[in-house]
Amino acid sequence: MKGLLFAVALLLAVPPGDVRPEVDTGPGGFLDRLFNPAGKGDYPLPDRPSLLVILDPGHGGDDVGARNPGQPAEKELALRLARLIKQRLEKDGEIRALLTREEDTFLTPVERLEIANGQGALLYLSLHATGDGGASLLFVNAPQKPADPSAAGEWRYQNNRHDAANRRFAADLTAALKKRDGGAPEIRTVATPRLFLGGANLPAVMGEVIDLAAADEEQNRLADAVADAIRKSARRESSGVR
Numbered sequence: 450m451k452g453l454l455f456a457v458a459l460l461l462a463v464p465p466g467d468v469r470p471e472v473d474t475g476p477g478g479f480l481d482r483l484f485n486p487a488g489k490g491d492y493p494l495p496d497r498p499s500l501l502v503i504l505d506p507g508h509g510g511d512d513v514g515a516r517n518p519g520q521p522a523e524k525e526l527a528l529r530l531a532r533l534i535k536q537r538l539e540k541d542g543e544i545r546a547l548l549t550r551e552e553d554t555f556l557t558p559v560e561r562l563e564i565a566n567g568q569g570a571l572l573y574l575s576l577h578a579t580g581d582g583g584a585s586l587l588f589v590n591a592p593q594k595p596a597d598p599s600a601a602g603e604w605r606y607q608n609n610r611h612d613a614a615n616r617r618f619a620a621d622l623t624a625a626l627k628k629r630d631g632g633a634p635e636i637r638t639v640a641t642p643r644l645f646l647g648g649a650n651l652p653a654v655m656g657e658v659i660d661l662a663a664a665d666e667e668q669n670r671l672a673d674a675v676a677d678a679i680r681k682s683a684r685r686e687s688s689g690v691r
């Protein structure tokens with residue numbers, strides 16, 4: 450009985466010789482693709498995948514952000530900057546930039562990070578402006594609970610597995626912004642409340658990078674500088690070489 454079952458199983462498992470799949474040996478066929486991988490056939494080689502980054506224009510909708518009379522609101526300037534930076538980044542196809550909002554829409558901090566997370570992106574930059582002519586500020590997650598207990602009570606700090614990358618990205622942005630400004634204004638990196646960046650599963654920085662009063666020319670220079678920093682950071686993070 451065992452021998453019979455074995456024979457039946459063998460018959461079912463081995464297809465008769467005349468139904469073997471045919472191997473296409475012509476031009477562009479299986480063998481051609483196997484032995485001529487340099488693209489001699491008419492099949493396309495896969496594109497080199499772009500490095501993906503996320504740009505988050507701060508505020509939006511009812512949340513207008515900072516506002517000074519006679520100047521665009523922070524939400525408008527943030528979206529404008531994000532578009533300018535995206536144009537620069539995507540010039541040569543090396544980098545693709547996804548915006549968390551393309552329109553004047555309201556998003557909570559959590560919704561922004563939900564868009565950013567899970568895309569396989571290398572970096573997240575949330576763009577903000579100041580209305581007081583003050584120093585540029587870059588915000589990263591605090592790496593650890595600060596020594597000052599009152600500050601710990603105010604903000605919920607956490608250890609973030611991207612601490613090191615956050616700081617590398619902030620350093621690249623600082624260097625680029627300083628170059629743009631000729632070293633004049635102060636650029637500081639500070640810790641941010643967990644609400645804003647704590648849920649990011651990629652290296653993330655939030656930046657008040659420009660004043661609401663900035664003219665078109667300054668916006669363009671800022672976009673150049675930020676795009677340079679993002680390109681540098683994205684290349685490094687994707688290469689794995691620190």
Ligand SMILES: [Zn+2]
Pocket residue numbers: 507508514515523577578
């Ligand atoms: Zn803001």
